[in-house]
Amino acid sequence: MGITGSIGTLLNFLLEIYAWMILGRVLLSWVNPDPYNPIVQFLVRATEPVLEPFRRWIPSFAGLDLSPVVALLAVHFTQRIVVTLFHGGxxxxxxxxxxxxxxxxxxxxxxxxxxxxxxxxxxxxxxxxxxxxxxxxxxxxxxxxxxxxxxxxxxxxxxxxxxxxxxxxxxxxxxxxxxxxxxxxxxxxxxxxxxxxxxxxxxx
CATH class of the missing domain: 1.10.287 (Helix Hairpins)
Structure with a gap:
């Protein structure tokens, strides 16, 4: 695989974890979690820097925050870039x-x-x-x-x-x-x- 392929695999893995973190925050928002829970606080702190810029530019629909959906698409697109550059050369x-x-x-x-x-x-x-x-x-x-x-x-x-x-x-x-x-x-x-x-x- 080589060092380039290994770096690409690692980056792709980290992006996959981050996508699951965004999805986890979305799911937690549906159940009104305890805001003082350490896991909830970690997910908010980790994902807010990415979601906040999208939230400024993307209007909500029927009261729903669409920024996580767009952020997930952006993460997926970044994964495709990583795979193309590091594995395709x-x-x-x-x-x-x-x-x-x-x-x-x-x-x-x-x-x-x-x-x-x-x-x-x-x-x-x-x-x-x-x-x-x-x-x-x-x-x-x-x-x-x-x-x-x-x-x-x-x-x-x-x-x-x-x-x-x-x-x-x-x-x-x-x-x-x-x-x-x-x-x-x-x-x-x-x-x-x-x-x-x-x-x-x-x-x-």
Whole structure:
């Protein structure tokens, strides 16, 4: 295996333990544990430095803290990087595989965010239509799903709204942002095709 492979195995093992610690903290939060219990205190101190940054940027959904889910995905992705670099070597094939996986995950995240923007744009159209008919807007931010969509998309729309004019009184910034992300998805798709072609040429 060599020293490089041994280091990779150790790092992967430590990341696996950390993932179980995050999962353990999630499970404990469901049963209202004793906050003075040493095990509970250890799990909180060990996982909070990772969860706290995610918690600042990821809105809760229906009162649920989604930061542990995202943190688990981040740990899993880091494990894939470790396995690729330490067990696959630093050759072009391993680096190409790593880049391809990163592009694939980024493509998936951008696609999901674009769908959130389109959903918010749909709410804007519905609210604008009901307002034009003389009825009160039909957006109820007390509903968890609607509140999540608005909280997740607002950081991206707030600066864009200053440069995108309204259309007959309707905020069209979600559609403008979706178009920009569609262009980004096209670029990512081209990059993924290019990386896949480079990997095939290396193995050919």
């Amino acid at each position: 630093m050759g072009g094939g391993a680096i190409g595989s790593l880049i391809a996986e990163m592009l694939g995950i980024l493509h998936l995240l951008v696609t999901f965010y674009m769908l959130l923007l389109l959903a918010r744009g749909g709410f804007h159209v519905h609210s604008w239509h009901t307002f034009r008919k003389g009825q009160p807007p039909g957006i109820d931010l007390r509903k968890p799903l609607i509140r999540f969509i608005f909280q997740a998309t607002e950081p991206a729309l707030r600066p864009l709204r200053r440069h995108v004019p309204n259309f007959s009184g309707m905020d069209v910034s979600p559609f403008a942002a979706a178009v920009l992300l569609l262009m980004l998805l096209s670029i990512l798709q081209e990059l993924m095709v290019g990386v896949s072609g480079a990997r095939l040429s290396l193995h050919g």
